[in-house]
Amino acid sequence: MSKKYLELEPEKILSVKDLEVKFYTYAGVVHAVSGVSFDVYENEVVALVGETGCGKTVTTRAITRLIYPPGHIARGQAIFRRRNGTVIDLLSISEKELRDIRGNEIAYIFQDPTSALNPLFTAGEHIVETIVAHSSTNRKLARNEAIRLLKQVLIPHPSLRVKTYPHELSGGMRQRVVIATAIANKPRLLIADEPTTNLDVTVQAQILDLLSELKKQYSMSIILITHNLGIVAEIADRVYVMYAGKIVESANVFELFEKPMHPYTRGLLHALPDPVRRIEKLEYIPGTVPSLINPPPGCRFHPRCKFAKRVCREEPPMVEVEPGHYVACWLYAKR
Amino acid sequence: MMAEVIYRGFCIIIDTIAKLMDKIRPGWSDRNSSRISEWKLMAYAYSRSAIGIVGGVLVSIFVIIGIIGPYIAFERYNEFPASVNPDLYFLRPCIPPWCDPWSENLPLLGTDNWGRDILSLVLHGARISLVISLIVVALGVPLGIILGLLAGYFGGAVDEVMMRITDVFIAFPALILAIAFATVLPSRFREVLYTNVFTREFFLSLFALSKEEIPQLASLLAVIFALVLVWWPGYARIIRGSVLSVKEQAFVEAARSLGLSTWRVLFRHILPNVLSPVIVMVTFDLGTATLLAAALSFLGIGPQDPVPELGFLVSKGREYFPDKWWIVMFPGIALFIIALGWNLLGDSLRDVLDPKTRRSLEFKVKGKKQRKFKSVKRK
């Protein structure tokens, strides 16, 4: 129970182990996340890729226990190194200690910037609130800091924009305010949940540039959740591919795009229309994502997999096929 | 346990209906399997709602009494036993644990100033209240729905005019309208009722009144008429609101792009999608209409002696209150139960009929484990 059992390699900042989240709904128990483990190293962008409902958002929300009934974290550990060097399990510390970490050492950026901002607060007030909540600075200093932050996220005329309300800002500007709020306390870990999904391509490119710039400046780690493999290719260092509540493959980004191994990853990559080449027909994955109330036994992808064998009805182990390239598939595992 | 029994009961009813339909039209249950499972889902959701069950029980008791009440009442409301035997007026109630009505030879709920049995009067009054509320809602709601549908769909000037009329009717106090009608309308209604045999017999049997009460029936109808007039605007408003949001949905545009006529779009695509809040509101309103009608009779607008309208009974009993408390008490309790029943039922129907809440109804996880995160196991 005590903290002395917790260990974390020095270069890691977060290590999630065997996380399991369930939702108790009328229709039955939804196994949203089943046994997910992943690591985040210092100063890296980790991408969590998967389709709608694969559990990527739930996973990252569970890290700081932002799961509300009917949701329930059934099992797992999220070992995190705090700024002061202590190693803790985010899933077992007190709610008070956790509040101290949320928005301070671990910050979130959510998909929809419109609903992430309170319409009654100005852009500046959002940032000031976050700073004041986690430090003893006075509001005036915090306000100056807010202007500096808005400048940093490339908002023109920051000293004027601190006073504007969210509805006066465009979608891209709002997302910049959200980002400024998230980095206000110089977090060690930034969790960006589909940060550009609601934005236009030109604005999306701007925001992605901004995120990688901020990562360097603040030397923080970023967990990027997305369904868009193009975005992953643009800024991620390492990638975890999720399918139906489980991680099926993880690798360095170059390795993954060059040598995808899991049939699902391959299908996903081939299903994308490539803007550079001329293609007559897209390859696609037949069928649809399974219900997580009664997930298929064993490998959850096997009902849609063209390589499925009898053995796939058993749980495939996660094997390291090449250094740093892990895959959970019977094609690569020895029985 | 109770919930399970109720759920099973509903399932048996639904299955029986499905089997019957299958006999009439072969393959029906196959084609409607989705609908049947949705019904069962609703039945399940309803059976898990305690207030819904209490409301349902109260309402069914009321409805059953409303239907058979006048026939099981052992005294007619227009018999006055005290005129034969003066000892019979103001008999006190005799309720079993405290008093034995058989050996004491006393009525269960006491008698009034004419020696009429209060229980019989309440049983009869339930019928009158039920019929009033049903007529008010049955006439007011379709009117409101149609007007709201037109205003919401066509928008612009149509909307503007209709909504301003609605505002006027909402602002108009029901009471004043009812007083005005009560003075003007009854004589007209009386004429109709005297001349038109069919209408007369229809309404007399509906309220289970005898022929001598035609003047009272006329003022009862005046009250109903006033209530209908103030009833539709609420529906026009909520329907208009729902229509405004539904008509923006892509399926309405899709229907128009297929070249569907306006009427088809309105009644096939929009109407079914705005009805579920109405069903809930109707449930609440059946209670409210009963209370409002009673309030109007309490104020002396509406039927007079000897019609046992519940509100009127309360108003009459007031003269003898608090000495003869039972004359006010039992009709009052009846009204309370009716209103409570409809409201509880409406509350639970709101959840049951909303597909979103229905699908996300939670299994209640036992204990507080979930909130305190104590169940997080460590290796």
Added chain:
Amino acid sequence: MSLIRVENVKKYFKVRGSLFKKVKAVDGVTFMIKEAETFGVVGETGCGKSTLGRVILRLLKPTAGKVYFMNKDVLKLSGENLKKFRRMAQMVFQDPHSSLNPRMTILEIILEPLKEHGIVVDDPEKYITEHLEIVGLGREHLYRYPHELSGGQKQRVAILRALILRPKFIVLDEPTSALDVSVQAQILNLLKDLQKKFKASYMFISHDLAVVKFMSNRIAVMYLGKFVEIANADELFEKPLHPYAQVLLAAIPIPNPKIARERKKIRIVGEPPSPINPPPGCRFHPRCPYVMDICKREEPPMVEVEPGHYVACWLYARR
């Protein structure tokens, strides 16, 4: 042979609470669509691409301009002729979750257009089942309700509803943007197959350049209510001429980390201005890296730089 001809179409919306302000959603667009081709329209949120699609189908009345369908003026159609047009020109909407009436079964949804246009089918169940199979669904879906289907399945139903009348022209308004990648691929392939089978022309509206490229023969790039460039799909991607088209292409995330990180990054600042008060002259000039004096004053004409490749930019126009 042109199937659809659009001439200088404009659609302005009134701004609530203002007498004079107008949102110029579509502001003078001219183009034509050939038979059995896919014409892609690509642009960012609010550029007016969806409005354009609706104007062509006469779901919205244009403020000015003309739309011809098989050489007939669509805006002057009425009665039987309008009904015929509705039958020939269909639309598939962006969000399959809201484009199907939740109170109707799949059978009813697909049968409705047939009924409305007086087409009698002997055995509706059999007829619809056959068609459901064409779009990859089956008999078991006949009596389902939309909420029982997945997003991709719903979109298949919506596509079938549009196709059941054998239209000659279909507007596809972001048909896959609400779907996942693996499902998107299924739907895009399906749309291509159906086009071969039923010989319909598509107008494919999307913000996703890669998807538009995959689907279209010709592509128009739209910015603030105007087309800035029209070209063959391949040509547009190889040689984008308009600075906005170049920026847009440079901003698409490419699913290949090597190419993505090595390619030249052309970025522009800011976001599209409001269509209520579009900038004078060329609408892109406040964000354009090559802006010249004339761009601020005069609107560039649409010129044919190479056969079939049109661009509206002062860099290519002669004064």
